[in-house]
Amino acid sequence: MAFLEISNLKKSFGAVDILKGIDLDLDKGGFLVLVGPSGCGKSTLLNTIAGLESITSGDISIDGQVVNDLHPSKRDIAMVFQSYALYPNMTVGQNIAFALEMRGVSKAEREAAVDKVAKTLQITHLLHRKPSQLSGGQRQRVAMGRALVRDPRIFLFDEPLSNLDAKLRVDMRIEIKRLHQTTGTTIVYVTHDQIEAMTLATKIAVLKDGEVQQVGTPAQIYNTPSNLFVADFMGSPAMNLIEGTIALENGAARVVLTRANAASISLSLPAMETAITDGQKVILGIRPEAITDPASADHNSKHIDIINAHVDVVEPAGADTFVVTHIAGKEVTARLRADIDVMSGQAIDFAFNMDKAVLFDPASTRRIA
């Protein structure tokens, strides 16, 4: 039995269903990231785990104990809030010690615990300051310290990095990952940032409209998205999704993309597990890094197809150059090497690594293969 189990969890506000039957589980020491666009119910889900919001039906159990009706303070869970929620009238030390004080821990023990946590987070020199005297990153650390000091069964993070500037966000992301690796705590983390989800998680749950779209490791989510929504949501720049038709020639499958004023493109497909039929309409999903300049194409790939197309927009990003082109009426982004010399309007060769391609059914939006 998993450490944290959520089964058929439903939550409605009046007639509005926010969560429509969520099933999730997480092993001890795991790092579960709930990711999705705003309004998908991820924060509500976190709040129900915390006990800050009641549930309409279903079960939440921690370590085999059903906690549905347990008060937040009795669930042995700590939470880091988006706004950090540091008590402005207390010093950093008092903030961290507050939960212990409420639990009747003696002053000496409290001080020892605060000192230990402060050392871990390197905030010992800040203990006597008020939260208003701290920078964003320091507040973030204090908020984590307040959660850490209790040594809870589960940590909840509600978009903890969204108030930080870009550079600090990357630093704190690494710090949270290190914290997870060294302390081995169980973490549930909410974010709308798919890069945070990819980098931190041992397990990702993609949510949309109160339903889980896909649960899996970051690699599973990224490489084999279960539907068009997940494919589009995870990854930046987003996966290219192009409408096409299947053509079977001599037992080998190809996908044909029709172009308005040029010859249609035919791309080879690797062997598929699922049966596809000739003339079947599909949506081809291929990530920008699988479309490169021919020189930097993956030589281990068995299916490289070269397509000549016009460059529409060139976006140098430092480490790579992203090139936007039009294929079959869709904008398609390719990732070329950084020092490539291309200009918009030019026609160049693109190498499609079809080993990495996935196919979706346009009607059901699910992945075929």
Next chain:
Amino acid sequence: MSVDALLKAPAAEPSRSTATTRVVIYGLLLLFAAIYILPLAVMVMTSLKPLDEVTGGNMFALPHDLTFQPWVQAWGKACVGLTCEGIKGYFGNSLKMVIPAVLISTLMGSLNGYVLTKWQFRGHRLVFGLMLFACFIPFQSVLIPMATILGKFGAFGEYLTETVGWDFGFGAPTENLVIVHVVYGLGFTTLFFRNYYDAFPTELVKAGMMDGASFFQIYRRILLPNSTPIFIVTVIYQFTNIWNDFLFGATFAAGDAMPMTVALNNVVNTSTGVVEYNVNMAAAIIAALPTLFVYIVAGRYFVRGLMAGAVKG
């Protein structure tokens, strides 16, 4: 005209008109300030003059023979109705009424605001709407129902005296006034605190819950320490209103229990002998001093507090 001159011309003109505008603005402000200060100045000057100088001289003249006798007289000897022991006793009555009434109504308003914003229950909007309604009820319309209720309290007090030997303050005039002012002030204090706590970050309350703090621990440890501005606003507002109240005082507390405002009226309206304007003025200033004191001590928080919550953050 050169381009430079064209560019400079509009800049030069407003500076002259700005100066004129300023003179007009400050002149008007000074005039209004003088009009506002005049009554108080006349009161202070009159209270420091002997009576013959008041009746014989110019109202705006500075005191010729400076004397504090009217103040001493107002405090200790002035006649209120038939007793001539000054207003000191009634000043005390007002204090005994105003302090508990302000503290209780403020504290209860604060608890109401806390519940209405952070522990919302089904129908919390309706409850708040009804409390708001209390702010618009005219004093006069509640006098008779209030008298009936206070009469019941009095009977209950007598019953308690017979059975337990003490009335627990039920039916006593000062305690009655405290009850009336608490009930009447609750609408306002609840409104103030609800609006202040509405802007108070709910995540802090949630964090408190996660940390294991109880309803009252969250209130006492997290909300109260961050409510100073609104407490000061409410205390000033309630103190001024309750101290200055005349109608309830005149209706529900007669004789020895009457508050300062009613006593002042009786001092001024005493019809025997000559009218001692200087004593009346001194008594009036004494009656106004506590509210003045509260404003001066806490006034700077007043503006700050009224502004707080207007903008988020």
